[in-house]
Amino acid sequence: MIEITFGEKLSDVSYNDRAGAYLISVKNGKMAVVETPKGYFLIGGGINTDESHADCIKREAIEEIGHIVTVKKYICSAEEYITREKRGYFHPIQYYYEGEIGEKTVNPIEMDHVFKWIPIEESESKLFFKSQKWAVKKWMSAQ
Known part of the structure; x- marks a missing residue:
């Protein structure tokens, strides 16, 4: 179940729906x-067919930063409706999990993609x- 929606869904357009899973990993305040x-993003990305959220995050972590990760508990979910001039109408549906970054x-x-703390x-x-x-604010409020 999606907990919150950002942006406005326009009724007369077709959106590119993309479900994704993301990791919130904090260590020593970072x-x-x-x-x-394009900017800063949580580690994670689009979920492939028949892929679990945890498997998606683990695969994306290897692809993006070369590190293994441990996916622990589910935090929340959210969606956005975004209009991009060059790419059209985008609808990311995102699921967030707490976890840890392991070794490279x-x-x-x-x-x-540059890995940063x-x-x-x-x-x-x-x-x-x-x-x-x-999602990060929601995670912080639960700490």
Whole structure:
């Protein structure tokens, strides 16, 4: 069940729905993120057919940062309705989990993703998606 919706769904357009799973990992007051040319994002991404949320996060972590991760507990879910000039109408449906970053085992294959630990207070100003900002706030309020 989606807990919150960001943006407005336009009735006369077709959206590209994309379910994804993401990791919130905090260590020593810093949160794990990837920086891309588009901005900062939580580690994770689109869920493949017949893939569990945990398996998605583990696969995406290897692809994006080259690290194994441990997915622990479910936190929340959110969706957004986004209009992009070049890519059309996008509808990310995101599920968030708490977890830990493990050791680096391979070189990441997504070369435009840079693994960073940012102060958790900066997540509000740095994360690209409103839904990811909200999920981090929700996680923080439960600590």
